[in-house]
Amino acid sequence: MTLVIGLTGGIASGKTTVARAFDALGADVVDTDEIAREVVEPGSEGLKRVVDAFGEEVLDDSGTLDRTALRRRIFADPDARERLEAILHPRIETRVHSRIAESRRPYVVLVVPLLVESGWDRLVDRVLVVDVDEDDQIARLQVRDGSTADEARAALAAQTDRASRLSRADDILDNRASADTLHERVRELHQRYLHLARDRTD
Template sequence: MHDDPARRRPVIALTGGIASGKTAVSDRFAGRGASVVDTDRIARDVVAPGSDGLAKVSAAFGPDVIDDAGALDRRALRRRIFDDPEARARLEGILHPLIATRAREAIDAATGPYVILVVPLLVESGLFNDTDRVLVVDVPESVQLERLTARDGVPPDQARAALAAQAGREQRLAVADEVIDNTGTLEVLDEQVARLDREYRGLRPGV
């Protein structure tokens, strides 16, 4: 994922279902010196007020998806695309290239021994299929539902709908090179990250 192979760092795509604990995992890798590139954050940046991305979204979906402060009205946009696959595809066609470009720029600028590229919708989007490894943060769907309803205050029907909108657990595990089981204690999570940190530091890009 780097134009100059001699300078390239190993890139590990980190993915997982909603409420699986991806941020807890990526934060631990960052604490060990890895460079973290989070496409969720990039997705927000590319539609920031005044951005070219926001202008393209407004042109495609109309002024109703822009709030009075000139920012993206995410709730209004979700309503537009929720039951409309064509609208969702149109939005992805606008945002995915912008996200991919910004992510690759961040990867090129990384200074850590390896890069953790956080891509929540790795399976669904088809983006970043040239990373060196894929790391899946895994929990049973029952745990995802419990966390969404108890921790985030999401009603059960909305929690189930959120899970249904993503790739299934089996689909994610099918593309995994490594898996972190995030159903245990934080100490167990730390141990898993420490082990993978040692492994990733020994990776050669492209292998």
């Protein structure tokens, strides 16, 4: 069985940067955000179900899902988030299982923003948390998404708290350090994961 590392972290913690670093070292990165975009492409059954649930106001002028508008809806309404997850998660999980099964690299890094909250940690062998403090997350969200401070705080509140996330971690990457330090830590973890992957095949 392929070794699967669950990569998670709070919103705007730097998961994408870390995932790219693992990819460059030879890991097979499976990003559920990318798959989530695939399952709601124009013309897909997934997009039709989302529009049925939330209305055409979650579409942009081209008929593509407006992820920012949808994100604001679900962060403001926990019931809306549950409805969205019921539509998307089965479709995403089917593709995740296929890509893990097809992987020919030493191990898979499965990137799931809500790994612990959504129960996706059952699919992984180890949990790697990218960690920053909440003030950094709020500042990054305001820059990245044009969010207000209140919207950024609401986004954080929709996720599990930092302490709970860290308590579930097998490995932690502190993303408050320099880029060089972060990449050195990724290289160390890569060697550890290669060793664990070899142990599974011996």
